[in-house]
Amino acid sequence: MSAVPASETSLPGVHYARREDHRLITGTGAFTDDLRPDQMLHGHVIRSPHARARIVRVDLSAVRAATGVRWVMTAEEVIQQGGGSLPNSFTFPGRGGTTQQVATMPVLAHGQVLFVGQPVAMVVADTAAQAQDAAELADIEYEELEPVVTTDQALALGAPQLHPNVPGNLSLHFESGDEQAVAEAFARAPLKSRHRVHSQRLVGFPMEPRAVIASHDAATGITRLFTPSQGVTGMLKSVAVASGIPAEQIDVLTYDVGGSFGLRSNPYSEHVLVVLAARHLGRPVGWTGTRSEVFVSEYQGRALTLDGSVALDRDGRILALRFDDTIDLGAFSAGPSSLIGARNLSVTMGGSYRVPALYMNSKLVYTNAVPMAAYRGAGRPDIAFAIETLLDHAAHEHGFDPVALRRINFIPPEAFPYKTANGTLYDLCEFHRTLDRALELSDWAGFEARREAAARQGKLRGIGLACYLEASGAGAVPADTVQGDFDEQGQLTIYGVTGASGQGHETSFATIVEQELGLPASRVRYAAGHHGRALMGNGTGGSRTLYGAGSAIVELCARIREQAQTLWAESGGAAGSAPDLATWIPRLDAAQRARLSAEGKAQSGSTFPNGTHVAEIEIDPATGITDVVHYVAVDDLGRVISPQLVIGQLQGGVVQGWGQVFCEHAIYDERGQLSTGSLMDYALPKAGCIPTVEAEQIQARTELNRVGAKGVGEAGCTGSIPALTNAMMNALRRHGVVAMDTPFTAARVWEALNPAA
Amino acid sequence: MHAFEYRRAASLSEAASTLSQDSEARPLAGGMTLIPSLKHRLNQVSQLIDIGRLPDLQGIAVRADHLWIGAATRHQQVADSADVGRVVQGLAQLAGLIGDPQVRARGTIGGSVANNDPAADYPAAVLALDAVVVTDRRELAAADFFQGFFMTALEPGELITGIRFRLPRRSAYAKFKHPASGYAMAGVFAADLGAAGLRVTVTGAGGGVFRWTAAEQAWASGSTVPTLDHPDLLEDIHAPARYRAHLAKVMCEQALRELA
């Protein structure tokens, strides 16, 4: 099969919001399962039915003999082929200089299984149905063992140890800040409050089920891997490590991706298995997950418990902040879970506030559940959730107005650039501006009258805000680089590492070029996911792509401008004038055009998106159903390149936060079985769940990168989870509910309002 | 799915005959329950006999003292029918609340009733309206038809041909949808059968549809609907039993408000 180019068709008279749209609205996109090459064989994964068990005996002889079966892989075959475990992305030093103990996930289980859904074997056959039929003939004997389902169980004295190298199931006990200074501040403080949030385990649920296809070319020795990913380079490196195949012999191609939210940046067992199978069998091998198996095998999100304490002076000024956090890693370290539990929970733990003394410690714990990984925000929404609800709790406990309590603690404009007590350097933020505007748009002042009117109708209204701040991704590689070439028609193609899964990069990047070079956006094409040029760069994640790869594109434009100027002058262009690139470049010959090719490189670190979100809700006490009546988001996202796309990201992010607050929860039972293993039990947000977000952005350009943008991808849920929760508690507190975990399902709200006798 | 044969029955008698000769064969109408179940390999069939287009199973007809709905009538047809809306409004309401638009385009009343999912909607109407389930062999009164969790009085191979609903003076259905599945967490059908009395039935809250006599009494006397008191109320990860008991009350009140 040939490489699939991104379709650039567009029809006249249509005001496309994005270049990507035509192929997607006509069903001519290329998602991985659409790509089936000729002669493709089909894989089916046999998975563990138990949360924790010893594998006693594996007899796959009947499977091997079944119709259409070409190969059956167990851990033995993987190891023979040079494969091993999926690599862990990050480690951190622990308290007292201890070393983190990491348990990586074997591509296929051997000796034991540690979560329901863990891959044990793969059957490769001529058709998917044959592979599935054959798999049913597997004879695998397990000795079931007592699982540890919660972090409490895993940490309990005498708990079964899941991994030989991880005593007490504690991978890492991390800390950041000054414990002593915090303890002293608490000792002196006249006012203290404590509040625990449980950011519950979630199923990320990108709409496209995971799929991988590998195709091996015996002549070149290169295996091509087609897969949704968040950037081909990172995926390639990890697959190489996990499969034992040299990186030069692997090519990763990512075309259209049906959402990722953080869950596609790391390889899964199936990536390695199809690569090994394609090489062994000399035919393409593909695997597409059913939704049921994706539920029990795709890494899950959140799963954090954050126990926060704040010390205040009599005026409400924060003297110190402390967090004791527990992170449920699941059975293995298979993604950036350590980054989430260590860096991400600590880097912005003070939020938008001036906090003289900060301390956090987090315990990263293995349990018998699906591994946890990055899901939209990867810890930063969780810490914002914890801080913002803690402040509301403290306000209520000590009689402060929740808005005034925030104002008095905001880092004031004159304090920027501001270094937090644990070392994070924030650039300029204007918290008062977003707060003032959000209060105005939400008619915060008029709430009490609305609450009373609703109460007369028997409804319970609540209003809540969140003045959140988060840190976008710092970048995992030294720089983002892009390359640009012009073709005969004068179209600029930019090659990069990072690939979109709905963010509209093809459009935003073209807009940046138009703004920088004056070349119409329609003449600019971004080609992601085509490895073959030695480009360095971050994948899409951590809300940094627009400014990260975008800064590299700004640099690229600067290089092109210089080179064009030189060539223009050489070809007799008048001094002091510049060519109109759109009309000039098509007139150049190939050699001249080649001189315009350039590379752009930029190193961009974290930015600090922030804002104020206000949610107004109304509970029907008869049923416990909550209506969101108004949602306001005033955000500082730095420079906004594509307003429509930014608002789309906000709306989508806000709704994912709504899902966490009102209906989503990956629930494991006492046997370690996922009770919410399908859409029949795992509720996702549906149309109408929330009104259109009333969104405004203050355009405070950041100097931290060449684009001037802060990240927006994860801002929506970082604001909505605490804003909605605070609104709910504002309503529920009046009726005797002191504390309540998310999700605020109708049943749980009703139960809270009507406690059992 | 496991492999099976698919055949379209040419007639009701051919379908019945095939089913009686092959114990692993199953009838297929809409397939909204059967197909997902086969996809999950929860069951296995030798053949599916598609009865969805049989003329004998089609049609909505209002007669002097009853409403006839053919077993293969799609939910959307019932919801859209002006006749149904006129004579048994609660039934049209109910059909419009099943699943989602795509499910309503295909799912059938016969399939739903024969399956007797404890959270399905139709059983509430069938029981409340003292309907008669007509099969290719006999007629079954609603009270005898539903026998608990996914169980009915149907014998192996027996096919529902249609349902005969008596015509109430007025009727209404109120449903609290499960936020994930869309099935009834509590669905209440209220029907005023005139001389035959008032009927209130509940689905979704327990082990199958049942009559709620305490609510009927409250309705008759104009007093407050009580909280549902019923053995075997469903208790699961989504809600405790007392919430469903409460929801039944709320849904009953909603239905009765419409009939006031």
Place this chain on the structure above:
Amino acid sequence: MNISIEVNGKAQSLEVEGRTLLVEVLREQLGLTGTHVGCDTSQCGCCTVLVDGQGVKACTMLAGQADGCRITTIEGLGGQSLHPVQVAFTECHALQCGFCTPGMIMSVTSLLSRHPNPTDEQIIEGLAGNLCRCTGYANIIAAVRQAAGAMAGSAA
């Protein structure tokens, strides 16, 4: 067994198994990969196509059941130009990753054929069988209104 279906205006005679799903016929035998599979409990709606003018989940229909039916997939909606619903989707930025989009567009088309001027409630009910994880739905609802307006305008 053999089935005869009309897909996007073209008659097709196809050899299928009893267990073959309509979505498999469309994607694998006819190469119409615009119709997507997003779940296995018939809830996400990514596989929605029109069968005799009605929105139906192609993952929950056997190929055999479709014999004799007229099927329209996303690829057949516009033809040479774009259908007003497709236009509205891009103009309103009602898609991000695009995976749910074909099914969403087909459901909206079906909705507007039943309710050319839908109320908010009818829109929300009309989308009840389609999930989206990216957009948060607001722009999809806006697209429905825009398409309804455009189609009413052209029908006038």
